[in-house]
Amino acid sequence: MWRDFLYFPKQQKLGLLILAILIVALLAANIFIDDNHPLTHPEENEETIETQYQQFLASLAEKENLVKQKRNKNTTPFLFQKDKLFPFDPNRADSNTLTTLGMPRWMINNLLRYREKGGYFKDKNDFKKLYGLTTENYNTLLPYLIITPKEKKVKSFPSLIDSSTIDTTAQRPHPxxxxxxxxxxxxxxxxxxxxxxxxxxxxxxxxxxxxxxxxxxxxxxxxxxxxxxxxxxxxxxxxxxxxDIHKMNINKAGLNRLRAHPYINFYQAKAIVEYKKRKGEITTLKVFSLYEEFTPEDFERLSHYICYQ
CATH class of the missing domain: 1.10.150 (DNA polymerase; domain 1)
Known part of the structure; x- marks a missing residue:
């Protein structure tokens, strides 16, 4: 009778055999994985986490330094170079002119915003109010400042004079x-x-x-x-x-300063700059006599505006 309980049909025997093989295979695979991939010790995990944390803090500090450098960029002290300066009107000069003078971008923005809001420099002393302009830089720019008087807008009112009976032409002001x-x-x-x-x-x-x-x-x-x-x-x-002519020191003037002069075009300015880089200071304009960028007329005109020291 007990044999009836242990009797399995052929198909069930085959299924049990396959199941037994799978269990043995899984056990063997588990043992193999354990042997080749031992568990990481807690101490090693803590060291890895600590290293990653320190790297994260270092990256935060680096970003903070970059932000500080960017903030301090606008307040970095600077001085105008006299060899780059030329006469200009702060009430009319555009951004290109101000850049050629060596004025930093943040100060140019301050000046342009002041003018956009209706600000006007009435005299040279009034230019001191420009935000960010130090006393030393103001004194450097002072000889080059040109303040054009602001034209006053006269508000017009309707005339109460009957022009049909009175000749008003004689009462009009003449320059x-x-x-x-x-x-x-x-x-x-x-x-x-x-x-x-x-x-x-x-x-x-x-x-x-x-x-x-x-x-x-x-x-x-x-x-x-x-x-x-x-x-x-x-x-x-x-x-x-x-x-009364303000001469330009050709040995100190950069590309933009040279280009700003009406008698020097881009190619001439570039030739002058490249010559100074290769051969040093210029003592006469005759060194450019063989350059196709220059003509005898150019030399004659520039002789009135160029100095060498």
Missing amino acids: IKFNKVVLINLNQADTTTLKKIPGIGSYIAKRIIDYRNRLGGYYDINQLKEIHLKADSLKQWFIINQQ
């Missing part, structure tokens, strides 16, 4: 003009003086002064032809003192 020829120093005259010359208004006066600032000064009355003015008609009104 003051010279009634005879007066000699004026072209390199020192301001817009108010220039507008007293018959035929010169605000627009022409501004063109004359703006071009004078870009050049550094006039050495010949015929240079006014370069801004499309009739120099022959104006010749009788002007005298020129070449000692």
